Amino acid sequence: xxxxxxxxxxxxxxxxxxxxxxxxxxxxxxxxxxxxxxxxxxxxxxxxxxxxxxxxxxxxxxxxxxxxxxxxxxxxxxxxxxxxxxxxxxxxxxxxxxxxxxxxxxxxxxxxxxxxxxxxxxxxxxxxxxxxxxxxxxxxxxxxxxxxxxxxxxxxxxxxxxxxxxxxxxxxxxxxxxxxxxxxxxxxxxxxxxxxxxxxxxxxxxxxxxxxxxxxxxxxxxxxxxxxxxxxxxxxxxxxxxxxxxxxxxxxxxxxxxxxxxxxxxxxxxxxxxxxxxxxxxxxxxxxxxxxxxxxxxxxxxxxxxxxxxxxxxxxxxxxxxxxxxxxxxxxxxxxxxxxxxxxxxxxxxxxxxxxxxxxxxxxxxxxxxxxxxxxxxxxxxxxxxxxxxxxxxxxxxxxxxxxxxxxxxxxxxxxxxxxxxxxxxxxxxxxxxxxxxxxxxxxxxxxxxxxxxxxxxxxxxxxxxxxxxxxxxxxxxxxxxxxxxxxxxxxxxxxxxxxxxxxxxxxxxxxxxxxxxxxxxxxxxxxxxxxxxxxxxxxxxxxxxxxxxxxxxxxxxxxxxxxxxxxxxxxxxxxxxxxxxxxxxxxxxxxxxxxxxxxxxxxxxxxxxxxxxxxxxxxxxxxxxxxxxxxxxxxxxxxxxxxxxxxxxxxxxxxxxxxxxxxxxxxxxxxxxxxxxxxxxxxxxxxxxxxxxxxxxxxxxxxxxxxxxxxxxxxxxxxxxxxxxxxxxxxxxxxxxxxxxxxxxxxxxxxxxxxxxxxxxxxxxxxxxxxxxxxxxxxxxxxxxxxxxxxxxxxxxxxxxxxxxxxxxxxxxxxxxxxxxxxxxxxxxxxxxxxxxxxxxxxxxxxxxxxxxxxxxxxxx
Numbered sequence: 001x002x003x004x005x006x007x008x009x010x011x012x013x014x015x016x017x018x019x020x021x022x023x024x025x026x027x028x029x030x031x032x033x034x035x036x037x038x039x040x041x042x043x044x045x046x047x048x049x050x051x052x053x054x055x056x057x058x059x060x061x062x063x064x065x066x067x068x069x070x071x072x073x074x075x076x077x078x079x080x081x082x083x084x085x086x087x088x089x090x091x092x093x094x095x096x097x098x099x100x101x102x103x104x105x106x107x108x109x110x111x112x113x114x115x116x117x118x119x120x121x122x123x124x125x126x127x128x129x130x131x132x133x134x135x136x137x138x139x140x141x142x143x144x145x146x147x148x149x150x151x152x153x154x155x156x157x158x159x160x161x162x163x164x165x166x167x168x169x170x171x172x173x174x175x176x177x178x179x180x181x182x183x184x185x186x187x188x189x190x191x192x193x194x195x196x197x198x199x200x201x202x203x204x205x206x207x208x209x210x211x212x213x214x215x216x217x218x219x220x221x222x223x224x225x226x227x228x229x230x231x232x233x234x235x236x237x238x239x240x241x242x243x244x245x246x247x248x249x250x251x252x253x254x255x256x257x258x259x260x261x262x263x264x265x266x267x268x269x270x271x272x273x274x275x276x277x278x279x280x281x282x283x284x285x286x287x288x289x290x291x292x293x294x295x296x297x298x299x300x301x302x303x304x305x306x307x308x309x310x311x312x313x314x315x316x317x318x319x320x321x322x323x324x325x326x327x328x329x330x331x332x333x334x335x336x337x338x339x340x341x342x343x344x345x346x347x348x349x350x351x352x353x354x355x356x357x358x359x360x361x362x363x364x365x366x367x368x369x370x371x372x373x374x375x376x377x378x379x380x381x382x383x384x385x386x387x388x389x390x391x392x393x394x395x396x397x398x399x400x401x402x403x404x405x406x407x408x409x410x411x412x413x414x415x416x417x418x419x420x421x422x423x424x425x426x427x428x429x430x431x432x433x434x435x436x437x438x439x440x441x442x443x444x445x446x447x448x449x450x451x452x453x454x455x456x457x458x459x460x461x462x463x464x465x466x467x468x469x470x471x472x473x474x475x476x477x478x479x480x481x482x483x484x485x486x487x488x489x490x491x492x493x494x495x496x497x498x499x500x501x502x503x504x505x506x507x508x509x510x511x512x513x514x515x516x517x518x519x520x521x522x523x524x525x526x527x528x529x530x531x532x533x534x535x536x537x538x539x540x541x542x543x544x545x546x547x548x549x550x551x552x553x554x555x556x557x558x559x560x561x562x563x564x565x566x567x568x569x570x571x572x573x574x575x576x577x578x579x580x581x582x583x584x585x586x587x588x589x590x591x592x593x594x595x596x597x598x599x600x601x602x603x604x605x606x607x608x609x610x611x612x613x614x615x616x617x618x619x620x621x622x623x624x625x626x627x628x629x630x631x632x633x634x635x636x637x638x639x640x641x642x643x644x645x646x647x648x649x650x651x652x653x654x655x656x657x658x659x660x661x662x663x664x665x666x667x668x669x670x671x672x673x674x675x676x677x678x679x680x681x682x683x684x685x686x687x688x689x690x691x692x693x694x695x696x697x698x699x700x701x702x703x704x705x706x707x708x709x710x711x712x713x714x715x716x717x718x719x720x721x722x723x724x725x726x727x728x729x730x731x732x733x734x735x736x737x738x739x740x741x742x743x744x745x746x747x748x749x750x751x752x753x754x755x756x757x758x759x760x761x762x763x764x765x766x767x768x769x770x771x772x773x774x775x776x777x778x779x780x781x782x783x784x785x786x787x788x789x790x791x792x793x794x795x796x797x798x799x800x801x802x803x804x805x806x807x808x809x810x811x812x813x814x815x816x817x818x819x820x821x822x823x824x825x826x827x828x829x830x831x832x833x834x835x836x837x838x839x840x841x842x843x844x845x846x847x848x849x850x851x852x853x854x855x856x857x858x859x860x861x862x
Contacts, residue, residue: 012296020292024285031277038273043236043248046263049189049197050252051234053261056185057199060177061157061257064100065141068161068175070729071102077163077171082112086119099178104163104171107136112171126174135162136169147179147201155179155207179207186210194269202258221262225251307333313340369393376476381460382407384431384469395474400446414443416450423455431467434459440481443474452481503603506586508536511598515539524582524606526575544571544579551584558588559597566602581611711838713861714752716793717745720782723759730760732767737780746786746793749861750838758831758842759797762854765827766799769852773802792840793860798853803846812844831856 006014071077071092076084082104089102093115103114103123109132111123126132135141139162147155156176163171186197186208198209204226206219220226222239234252241247246267253260369392372378378395382388387406395403402413411420419441426437439455457472504521508514517532525542533539540548547570558566566586571579586602724737748755763780770778778800785794804812813828828842835842835856842856 010300012300013293016289016292016296020285020289024289027285028278028281031281035273035277042265043250046191046195046248046250046265047234047236047252049191050250050261050263053185053189053197053199054252054254054259057182057259057261058254058257060179060182060185061254061259064157064159064175064177065161067100067177068141068159068173071175072161072163072173077104077173078165080165083119086113086115089113089115099180101176103174103176105132105174106171107133109133132160132172135160135172139164139169147205147207183208183210189263191263191265194266196264198262198264200260200262221251221260222249225249225260225262303333313337373397377473378475379471379473381471382469384467398445398476399443402446416442416444419443426455427457427470430457430459430470434461434467440477451476451478453477503605506602506604508586508600508602509598510600513537521604524604525572525580531575542573544573547571558586561595566600569607580606581608583607711749711751713747713749715745716748716784716795716858719748719752719755720759720784720795723756723763724782726756727760727763727767730764732763732780733771735767735770735778735780737763737782740781740783747861748793748858750840750858754834754838755858758834758856759795761827761831762797765854766797766801766852769801770799775801787857791860792857794855794857796853796855798847798851800851803850803852804844813842828854 071089074085074088076088085104093100101115104112105126106112109126109129111125113119114123117123131142141159141161147157155178157179159175161173161175162169163173182199186199187210189197191197196210198206198221200221201207204220206221222237224237224239228235228237233255237249237251239247239249248265248267250263250265251260372392372394376394378392378398380389380391380395389404389407391403399414402410405413411417415423423439423441426439429435430437436456436458441453441455442450443453444450454475454477455472457470459467460469460471462468504524505518506521507516513535515533515535517529519529522529522532533542543551551568551570554563554566554568557563567584569581569583572582574580582604584602584604586600588597588600590599591597720739724739728737766780781798783796783798787794813832832842839859840857842854845853845855847853
């Protein structure tokens with residue numbers, strides 16, 4: 001017995017199960033997948049927070065190192081005025097908002113001063129003498145430091161800095177800064193609820209923690225992190241607390257200080273959302289499935305009832321008798337009933353339509369014959385059993401009666417010998433394999449002329465699948481084929497010429513915006529022909545943003561007829577990401593009746609190597625110019641040092657002789673002692689100033705002997721801020737320095753040390769000019785602006801002094817020319833050389849009223 005078919009109710013129930021169960025499984029899988037993504041995002045967010053925190057920690061540690069570097073260059077310390085240095089340190093502590101202290105040690109570890117103790121009181125020795133003396137020997141600061149806790153419970157970060165006396169380390173300065181503020185960094189981090197974060201020093205000890213209670217200082221972080229950070233600066237680890245809580249720990253370690261930040265995320269924090277989501281999803285899915293199955297069963301029962309009402313009417317319609325069809329409850333069954341009524345009516349009119357169709361078929365046959373004549377196409381059929389051909393009228397017109405000859409007899413009459421062999425082989429294959437074929441062959445017309453003909457043929461099979469013959473079409477394509485051959489030959493010549501000249505060919509159909517590139521063009525940026533852009537918009541995306549506007553402008557100019565040819569040099573992005581220089585040339589070859597361009601052809605070739613050579617030549621020229629400038633500055637400073645050192649040395653000798661030759665005859669002992677003391681102090685100051693001036697000139701000559709032309713991208717704002725802060729610390733006679741940045745801080749490709757020297761020189765010059773003019777309320781303005789093409793930034797330093805006299809304005813940058821009472825006349829000369837060595841220009845402008853302004857430009861890093 002045949003298997004009974006399922007009912008509508010059963011099918012609907014199956015349909016509900018088939019639709020809901022995969023969707024349920026899919027949603028469950030997506031929930032798991034989303035959980036994993038959320039977990040990964042949470043872990044990466046924690047890792048990013050750790051990176052941000054360690055940067056903030058490094059900034060605070062770097063601040064201590066910067067303070068130490070600044071203090072070791074203090075003038076009282078260099079003069080060995082320890083009392084003055086102690087007073088300066090105490091004043092700095094009172095003025096700053098940083099909780100710091102400092103101590104000075106000698107080679108034996110003895111403290112010479114300490115800011116927490118009045119100067120002159122007995123002080124203890126340094127605890128770790130070996131570490132201290134290593135700084136005296138190496139002259140270097142320790143790279144990594146650990147936190148230390150004082151007896152009063154404060155946590156400190158200590159920086160040790162050598163203090164030089166010439167080339168020898170005379171003291172070591174210890175700067176201690178409180179790191180209790182580091183804990184405030186932790187509360188600015190965005191971390192998941194329930195997570196904990198802590199800061200560790202280079203030894204792994206926890207120095208700050210975002211917890212309910214602070215840990216002991218000697219508490220270490222997770223052992224796994226201490227082991228892992230020896231090989232990896234950051235990462236994620238699975239670990240367990242001492243209480244047995246499972247964690248995901250994200251850590252990041254500073255490569256410079258060795259300190260790190262650790263964020264602990266409990267695994268229950270990660271897994272809780274997944275458990276809640278799956279519980280809610282399971283209950284919802286079960287309820288939806290139960291409700292859907294109930295509705296499906298009820299709807300199936302209603303459909304079955306409606307279908308059953310059509311059974312009797314369908315039997316009557318099959319017998320040719322139309323009966324009244326009862327109403328149904330389902331729209332589809334009602335539509336079937338209406339279709340059955342319509343079918344009955346159509347049966348009555350079917351005979352009349354067949355008669356009309358026969359007449360229409362005759363008309364279409366006539367139209368087909370006319371269409372074949374216009375297209376020079378005829379159809380044919382060959383019966384293998386009778387060897388007879390049936391052909392259309394168009395083939396009889398082309399070939400005459402010979403087209404009806406038996407198949408074998410058409411050899412030499414319809415087909416030349418070579419064409420006959422090719423056609424016969426293709427026909428034999430088609431009869432064996434039932435495959436169709438298409439051939440382009442020469443044939444002989446009724447007049448004996450040879451024409452090119454396209455054959456299309458299929459095998460003809462009977463009801464059993466046996467091949468009974470062939471049928472197909474034959475079209476006269478003589479004119480088209482000869483034109484195509486000529487075009488192909490011309491293209492071959494063109495391709496040969498292009499390949500021998502390294503030119504690449506492109507073709508743009510402007511009407512439908514279709515672009516074509518040959519293989520040579522596509523290979524230049526590393527693509528295949530299929531991968532190249534197919535329209536203008538997608539091609540413009542490959543052009544460098546700075547060159548796209550120029551390419552568009554040249555195309556538009558050529559379209560308007562303003563240029564005879566389209567020519568442009570531009571950059572295009574290689575598939576690997578870098579840019580190549582291209583030269584493109586083209587011309588509109590077709591326009592419509594209104595003069596609008598329709599097609600454009602052109603060539604291009606790669607000029608990247610030529611551009612590279614041009615850049616190398618320019619760089620060599622720049623380096624040559626910089627070297628010449630430095631040589632000129634070197635000779636000038638050498639001559640100046642030679643001329644000044646000689647009288648300074650003589651003055652020093654005379655000062656020493658005057659001390660020994662002091663005559664005190666006729667004076668009381670008390671007067672003699674007082675006079676001798678004052679004279680010795682004056683002579684000591686003269687001698688010290690003379691030698692200091694000589695050392696300054698020697699150091700200047702040494703710095704100019706080997707110029708540092710190393711350049712790298714540097715934020716302009718940071719360089720300006722550092723220079724202004726340094727000038728304020730060194731002293732500018734109390735004048736205010738106002739930094740008015742008119743542009744966002746760009747990156748400039750310069751040697752930052754050299755540019756800082758120039759800025760400091762200009763700031764000191766401005767302050768000196770106002771001081772000598774006895775101006776008490778003057779200001780110094782530092783402003784920035786961009787060039788028109790945004791390739792350079794201009795920095796201006798303006799004062800409110802008397803300005804530069806007209807006589808000196810043309811010579812102010814010449815060596816040994818100065819407006820200061822005690823100037824050497826070399827500052828502006830060297831500054832101009834430094835700016836030009838960094839690719840910029842330095843000049844002066846005189847404002848109306850008070851003040852002089854010096855401007856210099858710097859190239860913006862691309």
